[in-house]
Amino acid sequence: MKSLAIEREFGSGGREIGMRVADAAGIPCYDSSLLVEAAKRYGISIGKLQDYDEKGGGSMLYNLMRAANLCQEKETSEMYEIQYGVKETIRRLEAEGPAVFIGRCATEILKYRPDVVRVYVYSSNEQKKINRIVRTEGVKKDEAKWMMERKDRSRRNYFRFFTEKDWQDRRNYDLELNTDMISVEECADILLYMIRKTEN
Numbered sequence: 001m002k003s004l005a006i007e008r009e010f011g012s013g014g015r016e017i018g019m020r021v022a023d024a025a026g027i028p029c030y031d032s033s034l035l036v037e038a039a040k041r042y043g044i045s046i047g048k049l050q051d052y053d054e055k056g057g058g059s060m061l062y063n064l065m066r067a068a069n070l071c072q073e074k075e076t077s078e079m080y081e082i083q084y085g086v087k088e089t090i091r092r093l094e095a096e097g098p099a100v101f102i103g104r105c106a107t108e109i110l111k112y113r114p115d116v117v118r119v120y121v122y123s124s125n126e127q128k129k130i131n132r133i134v135r136t137e138g139v140k141k142d143e144a145k146w147m148m149e150r151k152d153r154s155r156r157n158y159f160r161f162f163t164e165k166d167w168q169d170r171r172n173y174d175l176e177l178n179t180d181m182i183s184v185e186e187c188a189d190i191l192l193y194m195i196r197k198t199e200n
Contacts, residue, residue, distance in 0.1 A: 002115040003101065005117070007172075008121040011123065012121045018031075025098070032103065032104060046082050091110070123178060124180045
């Protein structure tokens with residue numbers, strides 16, 4: 001069985017898809033919070049990861065990359081240390097056995113592993129994404145739209161900062177899934193097939 005690495009637009013259902021696949025396959029699923037816990041188990045420090053997320057780290061990171069003053073350089077260096085910890089944690093977890101990894105540049109971190117399927121989940125229907133966010137986050141439509149734009153900007157900039165690549169570039173992935181055209185359940189079934197498939 002293969003591992004699965006997912007990048008996803010906010011509101012596309014990518015996290016739910018990953019969790020469904022992991023549950024059906026009987027393998028672990030790691031998002032940011034679970035990566036922090038796993039890192040503690042390995043004695044790796046990425047404890048400030050969630051602090052940066054709460055501050056809107058993605059857009060901040062991209063600005064820091066271009067910064068010149070000493071304070072900003074210190075914070076940039078700190079973020080590189082955190083991402084190094086994330087990278088080491090993801091690699092060690094994948095080496096332990098098949099798992100699902102959601103976000104955190106896992107698609108790039110694991111790109112040379114032969115038994116990893118890299119996927120980008122998106123939706124071409126903005127209203128569907130907003131409706132999903134309203135439902136899952138318990139917010140009104142205006143706030144859902146703001147959250148969607150902020151989260152996607154943060155993810156795009158985070159990915160660019162650490163990989164120097166475009167988050168939405170299809171060349172980064174083995175497969176793209178559009179949840180406007182395919183249901184979350186169908187996407188999970190497709191990915192379950194992909195990770196269970198063995199080469200002849």
